[in-house]
Every structure is written in C-alpha cells, then in structure tokens.
Amino acid sequence: MKFVNKKLKIGVSVLAIFLILGFIVPLFGPENPTEWGAYLKNMPPSSEHLLGTTSLGQDTFFLLAHSINNSFKIGIAVSLIATAAGVFLGLIAGFKSGLIDRLISLLTDSFIVIPSLPILILLSSFLKGTASVSFIVAILALFSWPLPARQVRSMALSLRERESISMALFSGESMIKIIVREIFPYISGWTLANFVNGILAAIAAESTLAVIGMSSNSTATLGTMIYWANQYQAMLGGRWLWIGTPVVATVIIFISLFLTMNGYQEYMAKRRGKNA
Amino acid sequence: MKFLKFLGTRIITFVLVIMIGVTTIFFVPRFMPSDPVENMIGQMISKQSNMTPEAIQLYRESLSDTFGLEGSLGEQYVGFLKKVFVTGDFGPSLAAYPTPVMDMVRRAVPWTLGLMLTSTLISWLLGNFIGLLAGFRKNKWYAKILEGMAVFLYPIPYYVFALALIMIFCYVIPVFPLSMTLDNMAFDWSTISTILKNSILPALSLILVGLGWWVISTKALTTSVVEEDYVYYAKLKGLSQQRIMMRYITPNVALPQITTLALQIGGVFNGALITEILFGYPGLGKLIYTGIVQADYNLIMGTITISIVSITIATFVVDIIYPFLDPRIRNT
Amino acid sequence: MLKLTNVCAQYETGHDVVRAVDHVNLEIRENEIMGIAGESGCGKSTLMKLMYGLIEYPLSLTDGSIELKVAEGGGRHGTFLNEDIQKQWWKGISYVPQGAMHVMNPVSKIKSQFFDAVCDKSKDKKQLEKEIAEYLNELELPREVLSAYPHQLSGGMRQRVLIALATFLNPEIVFADEPTTALDVVVQRGILNMLSRVHKKTKNSMVMVSHDMGVHYQITDRLCIMYAGQVLEVGPTMKIFENPRHPYTQMLIHALPRIGDNSQKEGIKGAPPSLKNPPAGCRFSPRCPHCADECRKKRPTETWLDDGHMASCHLLTGKRRESFAEMEGK
Numbered sequence: 001m002k003f004v005n006k007k008l009k010i011g012v013s014v015l016a017i018f019l020i021l022g023f024i025v026p027l028f029g030p031e032n033p034t035e036w037g038a039y040l041k042n043m044p045p046s047s048e049h050l051l052g053t054t055s056l057g058q059d060t061f062f063l064l065a066h067s068i069n070n071s072f073k074i075g076i077a078v079s080l081i082a083t084a085a086g087v088f089l090g091l092i093a094g095f096k097s098g099l100i101d102r103l104i105s106l107l108t109d110s111f112i113v114i115p116s117l118p119i120l121i122l123l124s125s126f127l128k129g130t131a132s133v134s135f136i137v138a139i140l141a142l143f144s145w146p147l148p149a150r151q152v153r154s155m156a157l158s159l160r161e162r163e164s165i166s167m168a169l170f171s172g173e174s175m176i177k178i179i180v181r182e183i184f185p186y187i188s189g190w191t192l193a194n195f196v197n198g199i200l201a202a203i204a205a206e207s208t209l210a211v212i213g214m215s216s217n218s219t220a221t222l223g224t225m226i227y228w229a230n231q232y233q234a235m236l237g238g239r240w241l242w243i244g245t246p247v248v249a250t251v252i253i254f255i256s257l258f259l260t261m262n263g264y265q266e267y268m269a270k271r272r273g274k275n276a
Numbered sequence: 277m278k279f280l281k282f283l284g285t286r287i288i289t290f291v292l293v294i295m296i297g298v299t300t301i302f303f304v305p306r307f308m309p310s311d312p313v314e315n316m317i318g319q320m321i322s323k324q325s326n327m328t329p330e331a332i333q334l335y336r337e338s339l340s341d342t343f344g345l346e347g348s349l350g351e352q353y354v355g356f357l358k359k360v361f362v363t364g365d366f367g368p369s370l371a372a373y374p375t376p377v378m379d380m381v382r383r384a385v386p387w388t389l390g391l392m393l394t395s396t397l398i399s400w401l402l403g404n405f406i407g408l409l410a411g412f413r414k415n416k417w418y419a420k421i422l423e424g425m426a427v428f429l430y431p432i433p434y435y436v437f438a439l440a441l442i443m444i445f446c447y448v449i450p451v452f453p454l455s456m457t458l459d460n461m462a463f464d465w466s467t468i469s470t471i472l473k474n475s476i477l478p479a480l481s482l483i484l485v486g487l488g489w490w491v492i493s494t495k496a497l498t499t500s501v502v503e504e505d506y507v508y509y510a511k512l513k514g515l516s517q518q519r520i521m522m523r524y525i526t527p528n529v530a531l532p533q534i535t536t537l538a539l540q541i542g543g544v545f546n547g548a549l550i551t552e553i554l555f556g557y558p559g560l561g562k563l564i565y566t567g568i569v570q571a572d573y574n575l576i577m578g579t580i581t582i583s584i585v586s587i588t589i590a591t592f593v594v595d596i597i598y599p600f601l602d603p604r605i606r607n608t
Numbered sequence: 609m610l611k612l613t614n615v616c617a618q619y620e621t622g623h624d625v626v627r628a629v630d631h632v633n634l635e636i637r638e639n640e641i642m643g644i645a646g647e648s649g650c651g652k653s654t655l656m657k658l659m660y661g662l663i664e665y666p667l668s669l670t671d672g673s674i675e676l677k678v679a680e681g682g683g684r685h686g687t688f689l690n691e692d693i694q695k696q697w698w699k700g701i702s703y704v705p706q707g708a709m710h711v712m713n714p715v716s717k718i719k720s721q722f723f724d725a726v727c728d729k730s731k732d733k734k735q736l737e738k739e740i741a742e743y744l745n746e747l748e749l750p751r752e753v754l755s756a757y758p759h760q761l762s763g764g765m766r767q768r769v770l771i772a773l774a775t776f777l778n779p780e781i782v783f784a785d786e787p788t789t790a791l792d793v794v795v796q797r798g799i800l801n802m803l804s805r806v807h808k809k810t811k812n813s814m815v816m817v818s819h820d821m822g823v824h825y826q827i828t829d830r831l832c833i834m835y836a837g838q839v840l841e842v843g844p845t846m847k848i849f850e851n852p853r854h855p856y857t858q859m860l861i862h863a864l865p866r867i868g869d870n871s872q873k874e875g876i877k878g879a880p881p882s883l884k885n886p887p888a889g890c891r892f893s894p895r896c897p898h899c900a901d902e903c904r905k906k907r908p909t910e911t912w913l914d915d916g917h918m919a920s921c922h923l924l925t926g927k928r929r930e931s932f933a934e935m936e937g938k
Contacts, residue, residue, distance in 0.1 A: 110293040115587040117546035118580045204433035211435045258431035505710040514697030603757045
C-alpha cells in the first residue's frame with residue numbers, strides 16, 4: 001500500500017461512486033426507467049424525482065443510473081474481449097517469431113491506423129439504431145484489440161531476451177508453461193491497466209455512436225440518453241438536467257477511469273522499482 | 277537500403293489497410309439478414325414519398341450496381357474494387373437525385389480538409405508548446421496546472437466538447453449560430469466571415485480534443501530530452517536557456533511528434549465526423565449523416581469509402597515524410 | 609590561473625548529505641596539463657564541476673573558494689569567483705566531455721554545433737565557417753565533418769570534434785572529462801596526441817580527469833590523486849610515478865602492469881568509504897596496510913616534500929617517518 005498515489009486514490013474513489021450509482025442504485029428505482037410516459041413530463045427536481053423528469057416522462061435520475069449501468073456493462077464486455085484477444089495475439093506474435101509474427105503485426109498495424117469510426121457508422125447504419133447490444137459489443141471489440149496486441153507483442157519480445165526466459169526456452173520447457181509461469185505474472189499488472197483503458201475507449205466509442213443515433217437506441221446508455229435529449233431539443237427547451245447530467249457523468253467517469261489507469265501504472269512502476 | 281526496407285513495409289501496411297477497409301465495406305451489406313437493396317428501397321420510399329416509380333427503378337438498379345450484387349462473389353468483389361480505385365463512381369445520390377455522389381463528396385472534402393488541417397495544426401502547435409513548457413519548467417506552478425488541465429482534457433470523448441461548446445456558446449451565451457447557413461457561395465467578405473464564424477466552434481472543439489494528448493505526450497518527451505547529455509553539454513557551452521530550448525530541446529521533441537501525428541490523423545477524422553454532425557458543418561461527416569438519415573446508401577458507401585481511402589493516404593504521407601525531416605532516420 | 613582554497617562541497621539527496629569534496633587545495637598553473645586521478649566515486653568529477661563553476665542544486669559549496677584569473681584582452685586580467693566562473697564559459701574556460709553518442713545534438717549538423725558555441729553574431733556565417741574549417745585542418749580533421757550529423761561520425765572522430773569544439777575559441781583552461789574512456793587503445797593514443805598538440809600550440813592549461821593512470825603517465829605534467837573526496841597526493845607526474853609517497857598512490861602504481869614484470873598484480877582490498885559517513889581520521893585508513901592508531905583518529909596534514917610534491921599521510925610526519933622511509937628503501 002506504500003506506493004498508492006493520489007491519482008489512483010481519487011480515480012478509484014470516484015469510480016466506486018459511479019459503480020454504486022450504476023449497479024446498486026437502479027435496484028431501488030423503477031423496473032424499466034426507459035419506459036416513456038411513466039411520469040409527468042418535464043418536472044423540476046423534487047424529493048420524488050431527484051433530477052426531475054425528461055420530456056419523455058422518464059425519471060432523469062434513475063434513467064441516468066440505468067444508462068451508467070449499461071455503459072459500464074458494454075465497456076467491460078468490449079474490454080474483456082479486446083484485452084483477451086490482444087494479449088493472446090500479442091503473445092503469439094512475440095513468441096512465435098517469423099511468418100506468424102509478421103502476419104499478426106501487419107494486421108495489428110493496419111487495424112491501428114484504419115479510421116474506425118466511418119466503418120463503425122457503416123456497420124450500424126444498416127441497422128439504423130436497432131442494433132442489439134451484443135452486436136454493438138462485437139463490432140466495438142473488433143476495433144479494440146490491436147492496441148493491446150501491439151503492446152503485448154513488444155513486451156513479449158523484450159521478455160524473451162531475459163535470461164530466465166531464454167534459459168527456460170533452451171532447457172526445453174514448453175512454451176505454454178513458460179508463458180503461464182514466467183510471462184503472465186509480468187504482464188498481468190499491465191493487462192489490468194489496459195483493461196481499464198479498454199473500458200474507457202469502449203464507453204467512448206459506444207457513446208459516440210449513440211450520440212449520432214447509430215447505437216442501440218432502445219437501450220439506455222450515456223450516449224443514447226444524450227441522443228434522445230438532443231432529438232427532443234432538450235437544449236432549446238432548457239432541459240439542462242436531461243442533457244447535462246449524462247454529459248457531466250461521462251466527463252467524470254472518463255477522468256476517473258483515466259486517473260485510475262494512470263495511477264495504477266505509476267503504482268506498478270514504483271513497486272517494481274525504477275530498474276524494472 | 278534500410279530506408280527502402282522501411283518504405284517497403286510501410287507500403288505493404290498501406291495497401292493492407294486500404295484493402296481491409298474496402299473489404300469490410302464490401303462485405304458488410306452481404307452479411308445483413310435481409311436483402312439490402314429492397315431494405316433500402318423500403319426505407320427510402322418511407323422517407324421520400326414523392327419519388328417517381330422511374331426514379332425508384334433507376335435507383336434500384338444503381339444500388340444493385342453500387343453493391344455489385346450481380347455475378348459471383350468473386351466477380352462482385354473485383355467489380356467493387358474497380359469502382360473504388362478506378363472509376364470512383366458511386367452512382368447518383370437519392371437525397372439530391374440525380375447529383376452523382378462523387379460531386380457531393382468533392383464539394384464536402386474541402387470543408388473537412390480545411391477544418392481538420394487548421395484545427396490539427398493549431399492543436400499540435402499549441403499542445404507541443406504547452407508540453408514543452410510543462411516539461412522544461414516542470415517544477416513551476418503553471419507547468420503543473422497546465423499538465424493537470426491536459427490530464428483532464430485527454431480522456432474526454434469528442435462529442436462532449438462539441439456538446440459543451442454548443443450548450444455554452446449557442447444557448448447560454450448565444451454568440452455563435454447553431455448551424456451553418458450559406459446563402460451564396462460568392463467569394464466575398466460576407467461569405468468568408470460566415471464561414472469563419474461557423475467554423476470557430478467546430479474547430480475549437482477539435483482543438484480541445486487533440487490538445488490533451490499533445491500536451492501529455494510532449495511533456496513526457498520533453499522531460500526525457502531535458503535529461504539528455506547534449507542538453508547538459510549545451511549548458512556547459514554557456515548557451516542561454518532560450519537557445520537551448522530553441523535549438524536543442526524543441527527539434528528533438530517536435531520531430532518524433534510528427535510520427536505521432538500520423539497515428540492521430542484517423543482519430544482526428546473521427547472527431548471531425550462527430551463535430552460536423554453535431555454542428556451541422558457541411559463536410560464529409562455531415563454528408564455521411566445525411567446519407568444515414570435519408571437512407572441514401574449510395575451516399576453512405578461513397579463517403580465512407582472515400583473517407584477511409586483518403587485518411588489512410590494522409591496517414592501514410594505523414595509517415596513517409598518523417599524520415600526526410602529527421603536526420604537520424606534519414607541517414608541510417 | 610585557477611586556485612582552489614580549502615574547498616568543501618556536498619550533495620543534498622533527500623535526507624542525506626554526501627560530502628563529495630572535502631578540504632581540497634589545488635592550483636592549476638599556466639601552460640600545464642594537470643591530471644586528476646582516482647577511482648570512480650572519489651569526487652574527481654565533482655571537483656571538476658566545482659572548478660568549472662557549475663555549482664547548482666543538489667551540489668553546493670560549503671566552504672572555501674575557487675578563483676579563476678583569465679586575461680580579458682587589452683592586457684587586463686579578470687578574476688572570477690565560484691559560480692561567476694560561468695561567465696567565462698567557452699571563452700576563457702571550456703570543457704571536453706566524454707565523447708559518447710549523446711553529447712551532441714542528434715538533429716543538427718556539426719557545423720551548427722560550432723556556430724552555437726561561438727555565439728558571435730558580428731561575424732558573417734560564411735567567414736566563420738571558413739575559420740572553423742581552417743581550424744579543423746590544423747587539427748588534421750577533414751572539413752567534411754562540418755556537414756555531417758553526430759551519428760555519422762565514429763566514436764574517435766566525435767571525440768576529436770568535441771576537442772576542436774572546446775578549443776576553437778582558444779580558452780585559457782580546457783577541462784577534459786575522461787576523454788579517452790570507451791574508446792579503443794589505438795584511438796585513445798590519437799586523442800591524447802591531439803590533446804598535446806593543441807596544448808603545445810595554444811599554450812593553454814588543461815585539466816585531465818581520468819581513472820586511467822596510463823593516460824596520466826602519457827600526457828600530464830602534474831598529477832593529483834584523489835580518494836574519497838580528498839586530495840592525497842599532488843606533484844609532478846614523473847615524480848609521482850617514480851616515487852609515490854602516499855600508500856594509496858603506491859598501491860595504485862604498483863598495480864599497473866609493466867613490461868617484463870610477471871608478478872601477480874593485486875588490487876587494493878576493500879572498497880572506498882561511503883561519503884555519507886566517512887571514517888574519522890585518514891579516509892584511506894580502513895584499507896591502508898600501514899594503518900596505525902593516529903590514522904584512525906586524526907586527519908593527516910598536507911606535507912610538502914621537495915619540488916612541489918605534496919602528500920597527506922601520517923607516515924610522512926612524526927615518529928613513524930623514519931621507519932617508513934626505511935621500509936620504502938627495501
């Protein structure tokens with residue numbers, strides 16, 4: 001605990017608040033906060049409706065909590081798939097040099113520079129906002145694996161040069177055993193940081209698609225909440241709580257995720273000592 | 277020889293990127309559960325009830341042609357590649373029937389290009405400047421504040437900046453118009469001032485999007501360059517701080533940041549798309565959005581293909597130029 | 609020229625204080641090459657920083673003074689004290705770093721590194737470049753190096769360029785910090801030759817910091833042996849090699865290989881003391897074969913022997929003097 005820094009503390013605390021808001025608070029709210037016309041429209045904040053209601057007759061507070069919940073779920077799912085795939089491909093590329101490495105690297109590099117948003121828009125435009133959440137998760141994951149893959153590959157390459165590992169290799173130990181015993185402990189810390197970063201990137205990508213109506217419009221996420229607020233001219237009508245809360249929540253969630261990742265990396269670096 | 281090898285790998289990656297992009301675009305409609313053409317015609321008719329049956333028939337043919345649905349999959353694929361790389365003909369647009377899609381793209385590209393170029397340049401320069409300052413004077417209070425601000429800016433997604441600027445400057449303090457209205461395209465002062473007035477907020481949002489990253493990365497680079505032997509030695513030569521900053525630190529920091537620029541172009545374009553859509557700025561982003569809203573699939577296919585191809589080209593141009601700017605790479 | 613009087617300096621690192629230089633008296637005379645020798649961590653680099661006027665956090669001067677006297681043109685002389693020596697950087701006092709890859713700006717040509725150091729705006733660049741090329745010619749360096757980038761030069765060539773760079777303005781004192789380390793022996797030889805040529809031509813003073821006794825033997829006029837932040841012995845290089853007076857110097861010199869000598873060489877046992885908490889008396893006492901009670905308790909004084917040979921050791925004063933001289937005679 002000695003090396004826990006301020007960034008990590010702030011990041012994790014704020015993140016914890018939002019996780020509670022997203023995963024525990026909805027249990028006390030209405031069963032389906034996205035339902036239209038459940039309450040009177042455009043009500044100001046009150047003890048009954050903490051953040052008032054939307055022009056669609058939803059409780060803004062519980063809608064927000066529900067949106068945070070879905071955004072996190074999408075983010076975590078995408079990041080899990082992308083991190084796992086990235087680590088797997090990166091390790092293969094790093095340890096099986098030669099043709100396999102070159103192929104994977106080429107594919108990784110290509111996916112990194114490809115402008116992903118137009119393709120994501122194209123994919124979702126065929127479904128026009130009726131995409132299922134799992135479809136959105138799948139296409140986001142498709143564009144999220146290359147970054148971890150590239151980093152894991154370069155880490156694997158440098159690890160291979162380490163004595164302990166080349167010793168193990170020369171003594172004929174199986175590759176899988178080496179990866180599990182020697183490599184994984186080393187990159188697991190990094191994997192966690194990358195996982196957090198992946199959540200951040202995935203929530204960003206989903207909400208970006210959602211804001212222009214290209215995600216799963218019927219699922220409440222931070223992005224779709226902004227989309228509906230925009231569709232119903234929340235800004236023009238001065239419904240600042242409706243459009244403002246998801247924007248503010250997004251900003252705070254992103255900063256706290258970033259601080260968590262950054263702080264965790266610094267924590268790991270300090271714990272390993274500067275020479276590692 | 278080393279340079280040729282470098283060039284070779286880059287070109288292979290370049291070709292592969294374009295192929296992956298174009299192939300994805302080709303296969304997506306084919307994996308859709310329903311017949312894309314009929315699906316689209318249906319969507320189209322519901323949007324544009326005033327279309328004549330002839331126009332619909334023409335459009336059906338052009339859609340089949342655009343997606344190359346005639347012949348075997350291999351033939352279709354080759355036909356599509358030809359369309360992308362040789363003829364560049366994506367058929368007429370529905371929203372502005374019978375204007376060819378390519379004409380609309382040609383009109384939109386300068387807007388996007390202008391917006392991206394200016395905002396990227398400003399954000400790169402400003403970010404590098406602040407990052408250099410923050411790294412060079414890292415113990416000063418203002419350096420810490422600047423870096424702190426960058427850390428807060430960096431993780432925020434594009435649309436938030438656009439929305440926040442719209443909220444503040446179009447509603448709370450309405451100094452800028454919400455969306456662009458150009459009466460005529462005459463080249464006079466009023467046109468220019470309208471363009472400027474309408475471009476400030478989109479540009480500002482793009483600048484803010486990029487700024488955080490530039491400041492953070494430049495600062496990290498600067499901190500390591502400052503500790504290099506040559507900077508220490510320059511000091512022992514009795515050179516002034518400004519001279520060391522200008523001739524030793526800045527070039528050594530800014531040059532590698534050009535490579536980073538190449539990697540960021542895709543991201544900047546993503547940002548530009550969102551910004552254009554939210555601000556109603558008449559570039560490629562808005563064109564894509566128009567295509568989506570009006571179910572104009574010729575337009576969607578054309579704009580997205582062009583975007584991917586041109587962004588990839590831009591990325592690789594910057595990437596290839598870099599070795600000519602950095603003597604360390606050029607001469608090895 | 610350059611005079612150090614009772615100089616004490618320390619580094620502050622967090623809670624610790626490292627007394628890297630302790631009560632050093634030293635004088636660099638005109639037209640001489642002064643060598644500073646010692647193991648790594650003995651304070652020779654710190655001493656050079658001090659002499660160069662580079663006194664800044666975490667290094668600070670706690671006692672004594674460093675005084676530089678240089679001609680300022682028109683027959684006038686200027687005196688500069690401690691940090692003020694910086695005002696003479698490159699004009700009156702310059703520095704040759706170890707020519708590793710990274711001491712030159714990787715993205716600018718050698719030419720502009722020269723221009724940078726000259727900082728004279730009155731001269732037109734063409735003229736200046738001509739002068740630089742002429743100077744390089746005198747030092748037998750090809751003028752093509754001017755339009756090369758640092759990474760295109762070999763290690764030896766980089767080191768030569770650095771020497772040219774430091775001596776172009778004809779400063780009165782040139783500091784050379786391990787200029788031959790990390791180069792192969794043949795190249796080392798060339799570098800040393802170049803340094804003595806420059807020295808003969810310009811008649812400037814030179815301070816050569818090196819851990820390599822061979823380098824000192826070849827080039828220096830006088831030699832200063834440092835140990836744990838203190839000067840143990842100073843004198844004409846030949847005298848020190850022929851007749852070292854301090855036990856540490858003796859051990860250093862006896863450890864050098866000689867042609868025809870096949871005896872087993874022994875290193876000096878033990879390690880230099882920590883400068884955070886140095887031994888009370890003579891700092892070499894824990895490793896000294898002649899160590900006595902007084903050595904552990906009392907700091908030896910500087911004893912001037914014949915012909916400007918100084919050593920600071922208890923064996924040179926008091927009762928033990930005769931027995932030591934006798935033992936040396938064997």
